[in-house]
Amino acid sequence: MQIDILTLFPELFTTHFETSILxxxxxxxxxxxxxxxxxxxxxxxxxxxxxxxYGGGGGMVLKPEPIFDAVQAIIGLNSDSNQARNQFPIIxxxxxxxxxxxxxxxxxxxxxxLILICGRYEGVDERVRQQLATDxxxxxxxxxxxxxxxxxxxxxxxxxxxxxxxxxxxxxxADSHADGLLEGPHYTRPETFRGMQVPDVLRSGHAVKIRQxxxxxxxxxxxxxxxxxxxxxxxxEEDKQFLMILAEESIHGM
Ligand SMILES: C[S@@+](CC[C@H](N)C(=O)[O-])C[C@H]1O[C@@H](n2cnc3c(N)ncnc32)[C@H](O)[C@@H]1O
Numbered sequence: 001m002q003i004d005i006l007t008l009f010p011e012l013f014t015t016h017f018e019t020s021i022l023x024x025x026x027x028x029x030x031x032x033x034x035x036x037x038x039x040x041x042x043x044x045x046x047x048x049x050x051x052x053x054y055g056g057g058g059g060m061v062l063k064p065e066p067i068f069d070a071v072q073a074i075i076g077l078n079s080d081s082n083q084a085r086n087q088f089p090i091i092x093x094x095x096x097x098x099x100x101x102x103x104x105x106x107x108x109x110x111x112x113x114l115i116l117i118c119g120r121y122e123g124v125d126e127r128v129r130q131q132l133a134t135d136x137x138x139x140x141x142x143x144x145x146x147x148x149x150x151x152x153x154x155x156x157x158x159x160x161x162x163x164x165x166x167x168x169x170x171x172x173x174a175d176s177h178a179d180g181l182l183e184g185p186h187y188t189r190p191e192t193f194r195g196m197q198v199p200d201v202l203r204s205g206h207a208v209k210i211r212q213x214x215x216x217x218x219x220x221x222x223x224x225x226x227x228x229x230x231x232x233x234x235x236x237e238e239d240k241q242f243l244m245i246l247a248e249e250s251i252h253g254m
Contacts, residue, residue, distance in 0.1 A: 001111065001162055003033045004074050005151050006067060007118040008049060010035040012148045022156065025165040033155060034074075038062070041070040050121055059122035067128050071115060088113040090134045091154070092124065093147030097136030100154060102177035104137065108154070109161035116154060118147030174214075180233030182226060184217025216242055 005013065013035045016022065025031040042049045043065065050060040071090060088111055098104065108114060117124065117133065129136065139150045159165055161172055176183040187198040201213045219239055222229050223246045230243065 001031050001109075001158070002113040003031065003155050003158070004113070004115045005033065005035045005118065005155070006038050006070050006074075006116065007035060007146075007148055007151070008038050008062075008120050009118075009146065009148055010037050013152065016152055016156075021165055022159050024167075025159050025162055028164060030162040030165050031159050033159075036070055036074060038066050038070055041066040041073060053122060057122075060120075061122050062119060062124040062128075064125040064127045064132075067117060067124065068132055071117075071132060074115065085132070085134050088115070090115045090117070090132055092117045092119070092129055092133035092136045093139075093150040093154070094119060094123065094129075094136050095138045095141070095143050097138040099141075100137050100139045100150075100157075102157070102175075105154070105157040105161060109158045114154075114158070116147070116151040118151050120146045177229075180229055181218045182221045182229070184214050184221055215239070219243060220246060 007013070013033075017026065017033050022031070022033075026033065039047050039049050042063070048063065049066055050062050053059065053061045075087065089108065091108075091114060093116060117128065137150070137154060139153050144150065166172055172178060174183060187202060191198050191203070199213070201209050204210070215238075219230075219242050222233070223243065233239075235243070
């Protein structure tokens with residue numbers, strides 16, 4: 001998968017892609033991330049990338065030309081932005097976009113290529129949204145200084161879904177939100193820490209019992225912390241029976 005990130009601050013990305021899973025995914029050829037400086041595509045001696053807003057008001061707005069030119073140069077097209085729009089998602093990071101979640105990450109992970117556009121200041125000229133972007137993503141209902149952190153979050157969530165990016169096969173499928181539930185607790189050595197024991201079942205070596213315990217813990221955690229997720233989760237009959245037990249426990253204050 002190829003991810004191209006357009007930003008005014010490429011230096012913000014260097015360390016993240018050089019560590020851990022993202023580095024492994026890049027080294028294994030599963031993912032290539034290219035960070036492009038929007039300023040390199042700005043015209044004139046001063047390579048101006050932003051101007052004050054029409055109509056007045058504070059802040060600056062990112063100009064459309066360098067962003068259009070950057071996208072067209074990156075994907076090797078001349079001046080037809082519609083051609084670019086048809087090829088793969090061109091995503092504008094904005095607090096006004098659809099709210100990013102695991103199912104959007106799963107959807108994007110199936111693409112061969114993504115282009116992520118990071119705004120700054122007051123945002124980007126509206127014509128980028130109208131004529132270039134094919135999708136708009138927000139990472140939450142708050143406003144950041146720029147789209148770079150949002151681009152990192154989207155890239156990270158999508159990269160770890162690439163087949164082979166995580167060490168253990170199937171690890172991503174057990175993660176929180178992968179099938180609509182939160183994941184249950186994890187333990188590692190030592191067996192006893194400050195009087196707290198690792199649950200016996202996890203040390204039993206009994207694969208079926210461990211699987212069942214983990215499923216029940218995931219259901220319990222979701223029930224306790226994010227019960228609304230259960231409405232859309234993939235639940236079988238056994239899950240539903242266990243949820244009935246949890247409901248009983250709640251009623252009787254256990
Ligand atoms: C200060 S914000 C601009 C906010 C804009 N004036 C508004 O009210 O919608 C600058 C840039 O940060 C990025 N940004 C800020 N918050 C974001 C969020 N929650 N999700 C994704 N990108 C965000 C966007 O790229 C945005 O163009």
